[in-house]
Amino acid sequence: MSRGGSGLRERVCQSNLALVASGLVTETFGNVSGVDRAAGLFVIKPSGVPYEALTPANLVAVSLETGRVLDGDLRPSSDTATHLELYRAFPCGGIAHSHSAYATAFAQARRAVPCLGTTHADYFRGDVPVTRPLTREEVEQEYERHTGLVIVETFRTLRLSAEDVPGALVAHHGPFTWGVDPMAAVERARVLEYLALVACLTYHLDAHAPGPAAYLVDKHFRRKHGKDAYYGQPNGGA
Numbered sequence: 001m002s003r004g005g006s007g008l009r010e011r012v013c014q015s016n017l018a019l020v021a022s023g024l025v026t027e028t029f030g031n032v033s034g035v036d037r038a039a040g041l042f043v044i045k046p047s048g049v050p051y052e053a054l055t056p057a058n059l060v061a062v063s064l065e066t067g068r069v070l071d072g073d074l075r076p077s078s079d080t081a082t083h084l085e086l087y088r089a090f091p092c093g094g095i096a097h098s099h100s101a102y103a104t105a106f107a108q109a110r111r112a113v114p115c116l117g118t119t120h121a122d123y124f125r126g127d128v129p130v131t132r133p134l135t136r137e138e139v140e141q142e143y144e145r146h147t148g149l150v151i152v153e154t155f156r157t158l159r160l161s162a163e164d165v166p167g168a169l170v171a172h173h174g175p176f177t178w179g180v181d182p183m184a185a186v187e188r189a190r191v192l193e194y195l196a197l198v199a200c201l202t203y204h205l206d207a208h209a210p211g212p213a214a215y216l217v218d219k220h221f222r223r224k225h226g227k228d229a230y231y232g233q234p235n236g237g238a
């Protein structure tokens with residue numbers, strides 16, 4: 001009897017395939033998970049299983065409390081402990097991770113993806129931050145767990161809301177994004193890659209291009225998110 005209802009397993013499977021279809025995955029770099037907080041578990045891609053062999057049944061259910069595998073013969077993704085720490089800290093329903101080229105380039109340069117325009121502000125209320133590098137001890141002991149913890153630390157240090165800025169770059173590694181469900185996390189992974197690409201082009205034209213005023217960023221973010229959102233309604237604009 002598999003844990004993690006069939007609905008969640010189906011959504012996580014579809015989201016992993018959507019990540020691949022988005023062109024964000026090279027080789028097997030990447031994974032998507034989804035959480036069922038009432039059941040106290042999340043479901044994640046198994047480690048080393050090719051995407052074409054992925055099925056709802058071979059996903060792995062992991063306890064939110066203990067981090068242990070709840071069922072199945074397969075080992076969960078090696079990034080499972082990172083997802084666990086993000087679920088513990090942030091009120092999200094799904095997490096996506098990839099090594100998509102432009103977002104990873106910013107991570108390797110240890111630069112935040114800067115908010116340079118309204119497309120960015122529609123999804124992220126400000127820069128998408130980059131973490132500090134992990135210490136030797138953090139890498140040598142519980143590396144994947146510390147990868148999650150350093151993202152959480154970055155949000156605390158910068159006083160960022162995980163709902164306002166649903167993504168981060170791990171220094172020298174790559175992007176993690178999250179959302180209300182696994183597919184929303186994948187959508188943000190796709191958008192973040194586009195934003196990183198466009199930021200590169202913008203800086204190519206003007207290495208000192210300034211970002212938009214805070215009032216324009218807030219306007220764009222608020223019309224799509226929160227209680228006063230109106231984007232997509234008959235009286236709203238595109």
Ligand SMILES: [Zn+2]
Pocket residue numbers: 029030079097098099173174
């Ligand atoms: Zn990775």
